Amino acid sequence: MKNKVLVDFEVIENLTKLDKKNLIERALKLSEEVGEVSEAILSYSNACGCGYKNKDKKDVIEECLDVIIVATSLISQVSDNDVDEKLVEELYSKKINKWKQKSEE
Numbered sequence: 364m365k366n367k368v369l370v371d372f373e374v375i376e377n378l379t380k381l382d383k384k385n386l387i388e389r390a391l392k393l394s395e396e397v398g399e400v401s402e403a404i405l406s407y408s409n410a411c412g413c414g415y416k417n418k419d420k421k422d423v424i425e426e427c428l429d430v431i432i433v434a435t436s437l438i439s440q441v442s443d444n445d446v447d448e449k450l451v452e453e454l455y456s457k458k459i460n461k462w463k464q465k466s467e468e
Contacts, residue, residue: 400426
C-alpha cells in the first residue's frame, strides 16, 4: 500500500495567520485555483483551442495541490487557526465512505 500524503495543519495555520485574506477572499481564491485546475486539464487533454498552453501532468498535479492548500487554509481560518484534526479525520473518513458506497451502487 502506498504512503499517505498528510496535510501539515501546523504549517497551514501559521501561513493562514500571515496571509491577511478574510474568509470571503480566501473562498474566492479557492475558486480561482479551481479554475486553474480546469485550465491545466483542458490543455493537458488537448481540448479544442487549449492545447497550445502545453500543460502536462505535473502542471495538473501542481494546480490540484494549490486547491488542497487553499481549501486547507479555509478549514484553518474557519477554525480560528486551531484545527480539530480529529474532527477533520472523522469527516474525511465519512466523506470517503460515502463516495465508496455511491461507487458500489
